Amino acid sequence: MLIHTGTPAPIDSFALGFDRRAGRLLRPSWIARTAARVRAHTLDRALMRGADLAGSSRLAARAAQLTDEHARQQIADSLDRVLHVPHDRRGRGRVTPSRRAVLTNEPELRELTALLRGSTPIYARGVAMLHALLTDGTGPVYTDPDGALLETRLQEAREAISQP
Secondary structure, eight states: OOOOOOOOOOOOHHHHHHHHHHHHHHHHHHHHHHHHTHHHHHHHHHHHTOOOGGHHHHHHHHHHHHHHHHHHHHHHHHHHHHHHHHGGOOOSSOOOOOOOHHHTTHHHHHHHHHHHHSOOOOHHHHHHHHHHHHHOOSHHHOOOSHOOOOOHHHHHHHHHOOOO
């Protein structure tokens, strides 16, 4: 039963309250978000294989983490650091990206960096692919002698970042 109090509620406050509640309902729980951080590597592999986000709150939470503004900035910053390696001769005693692979793929790396820094919606599968490329010390960013394999992986990530 509706009770009329005589003072109508402003429409804006109703819409704002509704949006706030809807956002909370759609956001993964703190348990799912915490589990997604703990199991990030495993969940990233599932995302790269194209797992359905609707089937797991942890997977959905990890996808949200990968595509939020902070993660986008971090991965873009990591790509920038990779781009500076061929021009920086200090690198002895640490694992450094393959200079030739980076130089060969510099335009694609710059485009991906710009895409991550932009406001265009992106898909978690592609971000997970980029994250894996950057963090796997045995992967093509670090071991590809001529840049061909890195080129393939970057193209795959680019396609996955732009489409579901």
